[in-house]
Amino acid sequence: MGKRVGIEVSIAAADAVASTDVDVVAAYPITPQTHIVEHLSELVNNGELDAEFIPVESEHSAMSVCCGSSAAGARTFTCTSSQGLALMNEIVFIAPGLRLPIVMILANRSLSGPLSIWNDHTDVMSIRDCGWIQVFAETGQEVYDHVLFSFRVAEDPAVSLPVILNMDGFILTHVIEPIEYWEPEQVKRYLPDFKPVNALDPDRPTTVGAFGLPGIYSEAKKAQDEALIHSKEHILKAWEELGQVVGRHYKPVETHLTEGAETVFLTMGSIGQTVAMAVERLRDRGEPAGLVKLRLWRPFPFEELRDAVRGAKRIIVIDRAISYGGTGGPVASEIRSALYGEDHMPAVTNFICGLAGRDVTPDDYIAMYERSLEMTQSKVGQEDSVFYGVRE
Amino acid sequence: MKSEEELSWKDLEVGCVISDPGNASQYRTGDWRSMRPVVDKEHCIRCGVCYIFCPDMAIHKTPEGYFEADLYYCKGCGICQQECITGCISMVPEEE
Amino acid sequence: MEAVNVYAARILEKQEYFKPGHRACQGCAEALAVRLVAKALGNNVIVASATGCMEIISSPLPFTNWDVPWIHVAFENTAAVLSGAESAYKALARKGRIKDRGTVFLGMGGDGATTDIGLQALSGAFERGHSFVYVCYDNEAYMNTGIQRSSSTPFGASTTTSPAGKKVPGQITWKKNMAEIAVAHNVPYVATACASYPFDLMEKVQKAARTPGPAYIHILSVCPTGWRIPPSKSIWIGRLAVETGIFPLFEVEDGRYRITVDVPEMRPVEEYLKPQGRFRHLTPEITARIQERVDFEYRKLVAKTQFKF
Numbered sequence: 058m059g060k061r062v063g064i065e066v067s068i069a070a071a072d073a074v075a076s077t078d079v080d081v082v083a084a085y086p087i088t089p090q091t092h093i094v095e096h097l098s099e100l101v102n103n104g105e106l107d108a109e110f111i112p113v114e115s116e117h118s119a120m121s122v123c124c125g126s127s128a129a130g131a132r133t134f135t136c137t138s139s140q141g142l143a144l145m146n147e148i149v150f151i152a153p154g155l156r157l158p159i160v161m162i163l164a165n166r167s168l169s170g171p172l173s174i175w176n177d178h179t180d181v182m183s184i185r186d187c188g189w190i191q192v193f194a195e196t197g198q199e200v201y202d203h204v205l206f207s208f209r210v211a212e213d214p215a216v217s218l219p220v221i222l223n224m225d226g227f228i229l230t231h232v233i234e235p236i237e238y239w240e241p242e243q244v245k246r247y248l249p250d251f252k253p254v255n256a257l258d259p260d261r262p263t264t265v266g267a268f269g270l271p272g273i274y275s276e277a278k279k280a281q282d283e284a285l286i287h288s289k290e291h292i293l294k295a296w297e298e299l300g301q302v303v304g305r306h307y308k309p310v311e312t313h314l315t316e317g318a319e320t321v322f323l324t325m326g327s328i329g330q331t332v333a334m335a336v337e338r339l340r341d342r343g344e345p346a347g348l349v350k351l352r353l354w355r356p357f358p359f360e361e362l363r364d365a366v367r368g369a370k371r372i373i374v375i376d377r378a379i380s381y382g383g384t385g386g387p388v389a390s391e392i393r394s395a396l397y398g399e400d401h402m403p404a405v406t407n408f409i410c411g412l413a414g415r416d417v418t419p420d421d422y423i424a425m426y427e428r429s430l431e432m433t434q435s436k437v438g439q440e441d442s443v444f445y446g447v448r449e
Numbered sequence: 450m451k452s453e454e455e456l457s458w459k460d461l462e463v464g465c466v467i468s469d470p471g472n473a474s475q476y477r478t479g480d481w482r483s484m485r486p487v488v489d490k491e492h493c494i495r496c497g498v499c500y501i502f503c504p505d506m507a508i509h510k511t512p513e514g515y516f517e518a519d520l521y522y523c524k525g526c527g528i529c530q531q532e533c534i535t536g537c538i539s540m541v542p543e544e545e
Numbered sequence: 546m547e548a549v550n551v552y553a554a555r556i557l558e559k560q561e562y563f564k565p566g567h568r569a570c571q572g573c574a575e576a577l578a579v580r581l582v583a584k585a586l587g588n589n590v591i592v593a594s595a596t597g598c599m600e601i602i603s604s605p606l607p608f609t610n611w612d613v614p615w616i617h618v619a620f621e622n623t624a625a626v627l628s629g630a631e632s633a634y635k636a637l638a639r640k641g642r643i644k645d646r647g648t649v650f651l652g653m654g655g656d657g658a659t660t661d662i663g664l665q666a667l668s669g670a671f672e673r674g675h676s677f678v679y680v681c682y683d684n685e686a687y688m689n690t691g692i693q694r695s696s697s698t699p700f701g702a703s704t705t706t707s708p709a710g711k712k713v714p715g716q717i718t719w720k721k722n723m724a725e726i727a728v729a730h731n732v733p734y735v736a737t738a739c740a741s742y743p744f745d746l747m748e749k750v751q752k753a754a755r756t757p758g759p760a761y762i763h764i765l766s767v768c769p770t771g772w773r774i775p776p777s778k779s780i781w782i783g784r785l786a787v788e789t790g791i792f793p794l795f796e797v798e799d800g801r802y803r804i805t806v807d808v809p810e811m812r813p814v815e816e817y818l819k820p821q822g823r824f825r826h827l828t829p830e831i832t833a834r835i836q837e838r839v840d841f842e843y844r845k846l847v848a849k850t851q852f853k854f
Binding site: 123124127129130147262269 | 588589591600601604606607611612613618619625626628629631632633634635636639640643646648673
């Protein structure tokens with residue numbers, strides 16, 4: 058068993074990255090991601106990590122450097138947030154098209170207009186369809202474990218896709234938590250050396266990033282979609298083996314007190330812990346409440362989600378982003394789609410809250426619960442998604 | 450090599466990489482041509498200026514040391530005629 | 546032609562690393578420049594290309610004209626992609642996972658990809674000091690999208706977004722001096738070149754490849770389609786660009802300037818402008834303004850070559 062230390066989660070995340078003997082790190086500073094890249098550059102400059110740390114001039118270049126580095130066969134990491142993600146957007150879509158196994162931590166933060174440095178999920182929801190594997194961590198330990206998991210999955214030759222590890226800005230990045238570090242033997246056992254499917258090599262010249270005419274573009278995209286869909290079996294295997302190595306067990310969809318639950322909350326990321334407190338209090342009052350947490354966002358875990366909510370009459374989806382002029386929150390709209398056509402489809406109610414780090418307490422979630430009981434069968438449309446706690 | 454219209458998604462390499470270097474050489478650009486270069490060997494000094502200026506890598510050296518256009522690739526731009534030191538290359542129309 | 550024997554071409558290596566069957570227009574001097582650069586570097590090279598003419602004409606999936614490793618990611622990020630590949634090789638060689646064979650990292654982009662949209666990424670890569678050769682194939686407009694003006698389009702040129710109109714006579718800004726921008730980054734090697742001078746070009750490419758750290762070569766690449774000249778005149782017009790002083794061929798090694806192709810008697814710019822359709826509308830007054838500017842810039846360049854260290 059590895060040592061357990063009380064440490065800021067960003068530092069632990071950087072240590073986890075360093076434990077993989079990463080080859081190239083390219084990053085541009087942005088709050089709240091900074092502590093991760095600061096610590097990585099410190100490790101490099103102190104000779105504790107043998108890697109190229111490339112302090113690029115923008116996030117667009119960060120992701121571009123990562124593409125060049127990964128294509129050349131190096132284990133590659135970057136880290137960003139919010140506006141940084143928005144700036145690198147163009148290249149974010151290209152990396153999975155080229156099947157480059159880059160790992161990126163996204164310290165989730167609101168998108169600007171007005172500028173905000175605080176936490177919500179508007180950044181990651183803007184790239185929902187970018188083609189990366191996307192997972193959410195709820196605690197510092199989950200962040201640490203999932204750094205190793207992300208490299209393992211991304212670089213699996215049967216997957217060869219980039220992975221985004223979401224961690225809530227400040228709520229996770231800037232808190233001190235007790236975290237169990239992995240022993241070097243555990244890392245070695247879990248994460249094999251990176252052997253790229255293709256690497257730029259003068260001895261074996263390849264052309265990467267060719268131009269796709271209409272006669273072949275659809276085939277290229279179908280191949281990419283199939284790769285993402287089928288990555289799930291390797292994701293499940295990677296979690297299973299992670300459990301064998303460090304004794305912590307992860308699933309695409311986690312449940313808490315869902316046995317006999319009629320109304321379940323659905324969350325992503327760190328708010329799961331707050332909602333769990335609310336659910337426990339509701340249970341104490343005799344209310345049939347439960348909690349479902351989505352850990353795997355892409356590829357979407359349809360079966361696991363359906364199993365998790367089976368028997369529930371109502372799902373309260375907590376969204377931390379908005380689909381302007383659309384169907385309310387992006388997560389709720391996905392949940393509705395995933396359950397559409399199911400027998401006894403539960404009503405989906407949707408609250409948008411916790412934008413830009415606004416505090417949402419267990420009392421607030423209990424209030425949402427009570428309010429949801431008054432909301433009848435949901436209809437897809439704006440009227441059933443509610444901005445919680447907004448002053449009129 | 451199958452053309453892009455014949456490949457299924459399963460035929461594509463991971464990340465649409467092309468691992469057969471230079472395979473575009475099978476593409477014929479010679480049928481873009483309306484004029485074709487003809488070398489008057491009597492005046493040719495075999496200097497290779499036409500070879501070095503060909504943007505289509507179409508001109509190669511013959512065993513006798515002359516330079517000659519490969520009509521599979523030659524697009525008929527006429528640079529070789531324009532640049533020829535001795536003026537021994539003429540462009541003649543391709544027959545209909 | 547440079548001061549070389551007319552038979553020099555005979556001794557060149559016959560191997561091509563940019564293979565025939567590419568889909569560039571007839572008489573494309575940019576494709577010729579690509580050919581010469583590839584030839585000069587040989588096979589121990591990794592190429593990163595920007596989006597643009599040279600990218601689409603050489604990589605129509607599932608075909609490639611490249612006989613060396615080649616990567617294209619996007620339009621404005623070539624220098625960053627190249628930085629990544631170079632750093633990867635550095636790290637992997639240091640860790641003993643690959644053998645360090647002195648592979649050359651070559652970046653290539655058009656004038657749009659270099660002087661406009663990709664300038665920031667290139668500046669960053671220069672400043673960080675990666676060891677690479679970046680070549681700009683400057684055909685003086687966005688030719689791939691249909692001849693729109695760029696910051697590298699010369700004063701007076703008519704393009705589809707700087708058309709010669711009744712009120713405005715085409716491009717009204719002076720061409721951005723990208724080579725000087727590279728020099729200002731204090732990179733160890735900067736040069737200008739033109740495919741009309743193939744040996745000068747290849748020598749500079751090889752010198753750039755031997756230089757540790759970043760090297761930049763700005764290649765004037767005549768585009769008969771966009772400049773509206775017959776395809777056969779591509780090489781000839783490139784030569785006139787040099788002989789009129791519009792595009793002097795020089796190199797800057799560690800800040801020291803040297804003109805590599807001497808032009809003892811400068812031809813009037815009119816000889817260069819007149820044959821090109823993109824300048825057909827120019828009045829004698831505008832031509833005179835261009836002449837004045839060219840003379841001034843050339844004198845500035847000569848003065849730099851005379852600077853005593």
